[in-house]
Amino acid sequence: MxxxxxxxxxxxxxxxxxxxxxxxxxxLDPGFVHTVYFWLNNPDNEDDQKQFEKAMKKFMKKSKHANTHYVGKPPKATRDVVDDSFTYALIVSFKNAKSQEKYQTEKAHLDFIDEAQSLWNKVIVYDSQGVKL
Missing domain, CATH: 1.20.5 (Single alpha-helices involved in coiled-coils or other helix-helix interfaces)
Incomplete structure (x- = not known):
């Protein structure tokens, strides 16, 4: 028993x-995913990291169009196919492409860019729309 x-x-x-x-x-909302990789000018500078994270936190709290969000830093790559050269990754999901378009011009997003763009020297964006499997 x-x-x-x-x-x-x-x-x-x-x-x-x-x-x-x-x-x-x-x-994760499957409608539209916006993935952004940031390379900071001084990736090891703690003050720059704090400033970037403060601007990011403010942005995520105030965005009216982003449904979900994730912010991460790269772990040390252990395989050749893994790119660990970036400083921060941001993944934001939206209901659809129209919501993502509105996000591009919303005040929270534009304020984030104004506050933090001097901290980075490179940004790469990958957008994708969900596929039903």
Missing amino acids: KKTVCILTLLLISITAYSQQDKQMRS
Whole structure:
């Protein structure tokens, strides 16, 4: 009996974990994804990093069009196919391309650019629209 309870408990935990993982995987809005990579002028300068992060945080809090957002820094690459040369990555999702167009001219986005553009020397943007599989 004890063994059966243990097996059922482990099964329940596995199902719950799988269910949560599936929900997390679906949390990114599939309509339109805007991915931006930033290379700061002085990537190791802590003051520049703090200034950039402060501007980014303010921007993300005030954006009216971005549904979800993610900001990250590259881990040390362990494979040749991984580019770890950037300083920050920003991934923002939108309901659709029209929402992303509005975001481009919204005050929060333009203020972020004004506040932080002196900190970077290179930006690359990749936009993609969701594909139903």
